[in-house]
Amino acid sequence: MGEVEAHSTISAGIKNMTEATTINRPAAAAQTAPLLNVRNIEVVYDKVILVLRGLSLEVPKGAIVALLGANGAGKSTTLKAISGLLKTEDGEVIRGEILFDGERINGIDPDKIVRRGIFQVMEGRRIIADMTSIENLKLGAFTRTDKEIADDIDMVFRYFPRLKERTGLAGYLSGGEQQMLAIGRALMARPKVILMDEPSMGLSPLLVKEVFSIIKEINRDLGVTILLVEQNARAALSVASHGYIMEQGKVVLDGTAGELRDNEDVKEFYLGGAGDQRKSFKNLKSFKRRKRWL
Ligand SMILES: Nc1ncnc2c1ncn2[C@@H]1O[C@H](COP(=O)(O)OP(=O)(O)OP(=O)(O)O)[C@@H](O)[C@H]1O
Ligand SMILES: [Mg+2]
Numbered sequence: 221m222g223e224v225e226a227h228s229t230i231s232a233g234i235k236n237m238t239e240a241t242t243i244n245r246p247a248a249a250a251q252t253a254p255l256l257n258v259r260n261i262e263v264v265y266d267k268v269i270l271v272l273r274g275l276s277l278e279v280p281k282g283a284i285v286a287l288l289g290a291n292g293a294g295k296s297t298t299l300k301a302i303s304g305l306l307k308t309e310d311g312e313v314i315r316g317e318i319l320f321d322g323e324r325i326n327g328i329d330p331d332k333i334v335r336r337g338i339f340q341v342m343e344g345r346r347i348i349a350d351m352t353s354i355e356n357l358k359l360g361a362f363t364r365t366d367k368e369i370a371d372d373i374d375m376v377f378r379y380f381p382r383l384k385e386r387t388g389l390a391g392y393l394s395g396g397e398q399q400m401l402a403i404g405r406a407l408m409a410r411p412k413v414i415l416m417d418e419p420s421m422g423l424s425p426l427l428v429k430e431v432f433s434i435i436k437e438i439n440r441d442l443g444v445t446i447l448l449v450e451q452n453a454r455a456a457l458s459v460a461s462h463g464y465i466m467e468q469g470k471v472v473l474d475g476t477a478g479e480l481r482d483n484e485d486v487k488e489f490y491l492g493g494a495g496d497q498r499k500s501f502k503n504l505k506s507f508k509r510r511k512r513w514l
Pocket of ligand 1: 265266269289290291292293294295296298311343451
């Protein structure tokens with residue numbers, strides 16, 4: 221789907237969008253070059269702290285891809301490398317490359333990356349507490365000059381009806397509502413790709429279900445490609461078509477969501493609630509590290 225077509229589809233509202241769905245199915249997209257292609261990147265913070273050590277992943281157009289891993293694995297760093305936000309934390313991609321639609325984007329300023337169509341929903345929501353929902357949503361449209369911003373605010377309210385009812389300051393929204401607002405703000409940029417950092421964080425199981433089913437709808441209706449970082453592997457693999465598992469700055473396993481769900485090691489360490497007791501995935505004897513990226 222072309223950019224113009226995608227945008228008119230968004231503003232046409234969710235009711236008329238079912239036709240667009242089939243065009244963007246991951247299966248069809250997988251045959252072409254990935255929309256987002258991260259190739260063997262190394263990232264350092266403060267010039268010295270090496271955090272990503274040759275990380276590679278691919279996100280096909282129209283897909284939801286999950287990036288899973290324990291605390292400190294480097295998931296957020298990966299998203300910030302893609303969105304350019306690393307720069308704001310004195311981080312840098314020192315090796316490898318990040319291709320978006322075939323063009324290299326590492327080193328580009330974050331606002332220019334937003335203009336190209338990649339929008340990151342940061343961990344911990346980061347909405348502006350002393351603004352209303354509508355004001356927060358308008359912030360998401362900062363790159364736009366068209367006249368359809370009001371239509372898109374209505375569209376966000378159709379996905380998240382409870383946001384419309386809460387007319388006060390966003391700081392008084394519940395955790396789940398703030399997460400919805402953060403996702404809605406991303407939609408306001410009319411992105412091609414949304415990078416989501418732990419949308420399940422701090423939400424009750426019921427709300428996780430609700431938010432993830434809306435994430436799925438957004439992907440299906442609008443054709444927005446989603447790279448989804450999660451510690452909640454079960455929730456992420458319920459909506460993703462493909463997943464990557466990372467440890468200590470590298471991908472240690474990847475596969476279709478079904479393959480990962482059925483993988484005994486993934487079950488034990490990421491789906492079984494082993495919690496803090498979990499051993500290092502890469503030290504498992506049964507685990508065969510894939511070499512294809514190296
Ligand atoms: N701004 C920074 N400066 C220096 N080191 C950082 C910075 N941000 C992250 N790190 C380090 O990089 C590593 C990876 O952090 P990152 O936040 O990417 O992990 P994560 O997988 O997102 O973890 P979590 O699940 O806890 O969010 C950690 O060791 C962290 O301490
Ligand atoms: Mg993180």
